[in-house]
Amino acid sequence: MSQERLPEEIVAILENMFGRRNGALALHEPEFAGNEWNYVKECIDTRWVSSAGPFVDRFEREMAARTGAAYAVAVVNGTAALHVSLLLAGVKEGDEVLIPSLTFVATANAVSYCGAIPHFVDISGTTLGMDAGAMETYLNDIVHFDSEGEPRNRITGNRIKAVVPMHTFGHPMDLDPLMELCLRYRLELVEDAAESLGSTYKGRHTGTFGRLGAFSFNGNKIITTGGGGAIVTNDAELAKMAKHLTTTAKLPHRWTYMHDQVGYNYRMPNLNAALGCAQLENLDQAIADKRAVAERYVERFSSMPGLRLMTEPVDCRSNYWLNALILDQPDPAMRDRILQQTNDAGFQTRPIWVPMHRLPMFEHAPRMPLPVTQRMEDAVINVPSSQGLIHC
Structure with a gap:
């Protein structure tokens, strides 16, 4: 698959998972199912x-x-x-x-x-x-x-x-x-x-x-x-x-x-x-549902060239609060194209935070070299991760 087609392919997978959207599918919504x-x-x-x-x-x-x-x-x-x-x-x-x-x-x-x-x-x-x-x-x-x-x-x-x-x-x-x-x-x-x-x-x-x-x-x-x-x-x-x-x-x-x-x-x-x-x-159920949503993402994105899905580290168990796609080659232009096309299609996605050392109030704060931080800023995209998506 051409890297140029990556935004369209991501939208197609999201539509296959969650259906075509008339309104926006939120990045994360609360679930109220108990007392x-x-x-x-x-x-x-x-x-x-x-x-x-x-x-x-x-x-x-x-x-x-x-x-x-x-x-x-x-x-x-x-x-x-x-x-x-x-x-x-x-x-x-x-x-x-x-x-x-x-x-x-x-x-x-x-x-x-x-x-x-x-x-x-x-x-x-x-x-x-x-x-x-x-x-x-x-x-x-x-x-x-x-x-x-x-x-x-x-x-x-x-x-x-x-x-x-x-x-x-x-x-x-x-x-x-x-x-x-x-x-x-x-x-x-x-x-x-x-x-x-x-x-x-x-x-x-x-x-x-x-x-x-x-x-x-x-x-x-x-x-x-x-x-x-x-x-x-x-x-x-x-x-x-x-x-x-x-x-x-x-x-x-x-x-x-x-x-x-x-x-x-x-x-x-x-x-x-x-x-x-x-x-x-209901926290145990929330974690189980969110891990199941993450597994669905892994199934759909694990074989897609050009990116990977962030998964839990070794010896850890994650709540998978937000799922994240990470581009193999950090590219702010490609990241922004993906963000634009997914949001246009009704799927709320977002980049990772602007690093703190680039904010005006902290730009003069002390810092070590930050090569990985700078790469990840250009590579990370959060995708919809609500617990309720398990029912889609």
């Missing part, structure tokens, strides 16, 4: 709709149980979860935090909210997560330890405090070598697990490998609370402080409003938590 209405109605009937209530406590317990973490703290969105996680990990103004350049902007924004500096690193072409091997070579060149044993950037003089790996499209990155790197360089590991609820690395749930992990339950995630997020940790003191900071740092009292530090109004409302509890009840 969502009953639980939300209970909140309304009992008037517990805001920042406290039994569903918040239940959702936190069930998130902890689901991930295997000792504690979970529900918050208003995944960005808030990342922000507070970084603060609790000790990130301070002027620190540098290593993050992938190829990520959603929330990762970099959360670093900036701390007054810290995102320091961009490259990714693996296999997992689209951080490449620990490339990072090791880079850190060997730029890091020195000060008199107190703190790792510092030789060029900027700033302390390098933390690493934030992100599990792209729900596929776990290779965590073992990254954790070894963190030990060697005394770096705090805070996982951006926003996309990976239900995904495991060597049998262990993502988000539980560092001191803290952050999840998102936005409307396009594998489960949704409308808007919402969660911090998970195995550290009782960190969990207690996370709850305190995200509830405006208010000291418990029957009637007095006393706050002992600057806190954040990051509380998840009971109404949202009720939706989340119902969604969690």
Whole structure:
């Protein structure tokens, strides 16, 4: 098949899988097939709709149980979860935090909210997560330890405090070598697990490998609370402080409003938590359906020359949050032709995020060479991935 025919062939496969479209087939839609209405109605009937209530406590317990973490703290969105996680990990103004350049902007924004500096690193072409091997070579060149044993950037003089790996499209990155790197360089590991609820690395749930992990339950995630997020940790003191900071740092009292530090109004409302509890009840089915959708994509695209479908890494189990086609030869013109023709045909597709180092607010941030990031920007196309597609 001629590469010039690739956009038409992709459209033909999508039409064969899902039919010709009169309207747009969304990239990802939520599925409501359980107790969502009953639980939300209970909140309304009992008037517990805001920042406290039994569903918040239940959702936190069930998130902890689901991930295997000792504690979970529900918050208003995944960005808030990342922000507070970084603060609790000790990130301070002027620190540098290593993050992938190829990520959603929330990762970099959360670093900036701390007054810290995102320091961009490259990714693996296999997992689209951080490449620990490339990072090791880079850190060997730029890091020195000060008199107190703190790792510092030789060029900027700033302390390098933390690493934030992100599990792209729900596929776990290779965590073992990254954790070894963190030990060697005394770096705090805070996982951006926003996309990976239900995904495991060597049998262990993502988000539980560092001191803290952050999840998102936005409307396009594998489960949704409308808007919402969660911090998970195995550290009782960190969990207690996370709850305190995200509830405006208010000291418990029957009637007095006393706050002992600057806190954040990051509380998840009971109404949202009720939706989340119902969604969690069907998470296993959601993962099974999304994996089945991914298998259908593999069947249809595995023999197509010129591209590959992203699949779960070895020793991992992915939730397949978003399916991704990856061009063998990165080509922004071809990528854009595919995007235009698929969207014109009624199939919502999108490119991967614009890398963070190319955004105006981060263009002067420190970074290592980013050859794989730049290639993947020109090669990745997300295709419709809703759980409900299993019924098409």
